[in-house]
Amino acid sequence: MTDTTAEPALKPERPFFSSGPTAKFPGWSFDKLQTESLGRSHRSATGKARLKYAIDLSKELLGVPEDYLVGIMPASDTGALECAMWTMLGERPATVAAWESFGNVWIQDAVKQLKLPDLQVLDADYGEIPDLASIPQDNDVVFTWNGTTSGAKIPNTDWLEPGRAGVTINDATSAVFAMEMDWAKLDATTYSWQKVMGSEAQHGMLILSPKAVERIESYDPAWPLPKLFRLKKGCKINRGIFEGATINTPSMLATEDYIAALEWAKSIGGRKAMFERADANAKIVTDWIEATPWLRNMVSDPAKRTNTGVCFVFQGDWYESLSDEDKAGVPKKIVKMLEERNVGYDFNGYRDAPPSLRIWCGGTVEQEDLKRLLPWIEWAYEQVKNG
Known part of the structure; x- marks a missing residue:
């Protein structure tokens, strides 16, 4: 039995247990980062190549289907998730399901900001998950794969039917790289570099299925879209965003840090x-x-x-x-x-x-x-x- 009256003899070598930004990968140091992109324009050939490499390596490691798009977004997971909501919701009835604090932010976005007229809200106390099977399959749905502040995750995706009519928007920021994503049932998936990969904050990732791209191209929401959310050029998706031509100026130092984390993950399997x-x-x-x-x-x-x-x-x-x-x-x-x-x-x-x-x-x-x-x-x- 542990003696709890005396201080333990050993301390963690790396005492980093934050849930975001999380611990750097073992062996991390500044000299692990490449620096040729620093001090360069993110629009330069060098800058765009490194951004595209971060995108391509993310897609490879996560097993994202070839016909899905992966892009770097501003404002961390929040920016990526709200971009998906602002550009896709409103065309049909929607459900927002939440069981912790960040999911409740998406509820407030739907209720108070977008003011969606045909909205189902599902919520549950910390540690619980609402009845996801009650969500109509025709509805668009916004949910959090893993509750970052409650420790509750969805046990499966059985409640999402294959080929469902609505689009599925998935906040996966504390789930990707730790849990397998069911890509066939996910239309917009978001995460940030500073969660499971232990990289730097302020940059988010947006992963779009062909159905999500079709929704964005065929639908113009009634509300204004800030520049940071504009994914279309004319009536088509701006594919440059998903090839390294980011909407705004990214940090190349943070990009190199994320690349180093991805390369470490690849090196261990x-x-x-x-x-x-x-x-x-x-x-x-x-x-x-x-x-x-x-x-x-x-x-x-x-x-x-x-x-x-x-x-x-x-x-x-x-x-x-x-x-x-x-x-x-x-x-x-x-x-x-x-x-x-x-x-x-x-x-x-x-x-x-x-x-x-x-x-x-x-x-x-x-x-x-x-x-x-x-x-x-x-x-x-x-x-x-x-x-």
């Missing part, structure tokens, strides 16, 4: 190896939660538990005896104590979630670092409880 690393990491944490009586996984159904941002809450007589304010202080105190000791950074639960801790388990994190972190959490909990 591609997305399958990334899946295996995330699965093994998550098992370490979820098994520990199950064996720790004063903790509970935020997601009760094992089939819906993520392998990336594992979220867990506190339970037990001592914790339940606290006021709501003191309950909220427990995870904050644990995180503060361990950050001060350089044991673990940024593994607090999301600000809108129930009081909790959230440990990132994606493929850039090492198993040994997770194994070393967990006894420290036990030690810190005892200090807070007995403090």
Whole structure:
């Protein structure tokens, strides 16, 4: 049994457990980045070639079908996802399904900004998923594959029929490179570099199926489109965006960092190896939660538990005896104590979630670092409880 009264002997070598931006890949350093594109125009042959290489390598590693388009977008996953919503929704009835904070942003976009007239809203508490089977197949649908702030993922895509009439818009930012995407059922998929690949923020990816391209080309929404969302040139999709001619000026330094992360992932075996690393990491944490009586996984159904941002809450007589304010202080105190000791950074639960801790388990994190972190959490909990 672990002695929780004395500080553990070992600290994680890389104490980075944030759920975004996440840990850099093992062995990362600045000298891993190529620099010939720095100080050059992103419109130069060199700049465009590096941007296209980032696109092509992403498409290869993710197993994206050949006839899908992959492009770099501004404003991270948010910009990519909202671009999909602004350019495709409104032609037919729509459903927006959410079970955590970011999915609720897409609900607010649909209700308050786009003001969609024929809208079904599905939501669920943290740790749960709404009844996705209730979504009409004719509806356009917006959903989050993996709830970044709740740790709840969809268990499958059985609720999406093949050849359905509506388009499917998928926020996959904390799922790609950790979970296999069912591309045949996905029309617009988005993610950001700073999630599972541990790269830099502010750049998003937009992946479009042929059906999504057809929707964009055949439909003009009633609302104004800012320049950052304009995917068409005339009546056709601007394919240059999906070949490295980005809508706005990207950071070439961030691009090189993302390329380095992709090349690392390819060198270890591609997305399958990334899946295996995330699965093994998550098992370490979820098994520990199950064996720790004063903790509970935020997601009760094992089939819906993520392998990336594992979220867990506190339970037990001592914790339940606290006021709501003191309950909220427990995870904050644990995180503060361990950050001060350089044991673990940024593994607090999301600000809108129930009081909790959230440990990132994606493929850039090492198993040994997770194994070393967990006894420290036990030690810190005892200090807070007995403090």
